[in-house]
Amino acid sequence: MPRLLVINPNTSAAVSALLQQHVQAVAGEALAVQTTTARFGAPYIASEAGYAVANHAVLDAWAAEVAKNGRPDAVLIGCFGDPGLFALREGAGVPVGGLAEAAFSAAAWHGRFAIVTGGDRWRPMLARLAHALGHTQTLAGIHTVAPTGAQLAADPVGARRLLAEACCQAAERFGAQAVILGGAGLAGMAADIASQVPVPLIDSVQAGAQWAVEALKRKEAAGSGFGVDWQNVSWELAALD
Known part of the structure; x- marks a missing residue:
């Protein structure tokens, strides 16, 4: 079964639980949904500063997940604002969408x-x-x-x-x-x-979940590789190509 990674760009475990519940409900048996929570940043993004940090937190969460469980089949950014969307889409190698x-x-x-x-x-x-x-x-x-x-x-x-x-x-x-x-x-x-x-x-959460189901049906093309010589970031992010 295809695996969908939902990245919660803020640090609220309650929001992650809500995302897991509602995205899996829409996906049904079409996808195995796994939600991960940002390791740093704002408890709930509500400002430019919180959004700026969330861009980094999304990349970090992606890198940590890949290091731990391998590359999922698609990624949904679980924030209505889509921090990190363009950056992650550039190099993840799988379809990336946002709420x-x-x-x-x-x-x-x-x-x-x-x-x-x-x-x-x-x-x-x-x-x-x-x-x-x-x-x-x-x-x-x-x-x-x-x-x-x-x-x-x-x-x-x-x-x-x-x-x-x-x-x-x-x-x-x-x-x-x-x-x-x-x-x-x-x-x-x-x-x-x-x-x-x-x-x-x-x-917006239901729309995001529906996007993921359809994206994997279409087998959307995705960029691969970040091409950055990372410095002073988490070891998982530094390990990404």
Whole structure:
């Protein structure tokens, strides 16, 4: 059975458990899902600084996993923001995807889409990522709520109420044909509030899992080899070509 490595770029074991549960549920018997947690960085990424460190943490987590268990068949970056996506895709040698990239593609099938997520600092970060992934024209707008993803996950009842209202507001304000509920910590919440939202609601974790299943069916091509003479990094990362 093909093996999917899910990398949680933050240090929260609770988020890793949530990712494991929801990604495996979507993958079913098609994939063996293994989730690994960043060895350093922010407990929950909610700033440019946390995101910058997460880029390194993703590469480090990949290297540690390869050293321990060998190369998986595909990698999913379990953060709505996809830190390390381009770097890992450059040299991993297997298909690499991220929650945001997968959700953007899924939402774009419906037309122009809006994003709802937790943490005000994510707005410019996600706008930059959407531009880099070619979604400048399809992204209708970004609506952030003040609580971070971690804070929302800690209060699921209040979070569902707040996020349902935010998704409705985003659909109306931006004239969106779909809304993405983005965030690893928000996995599963979209299904609970979808009936309250007037347009299709995309769960970023579910979209990521579906990407992985399809990527392995298509046997997507992938770059191989980083070509870096690493210095002063973990021994596992230094061992990568």
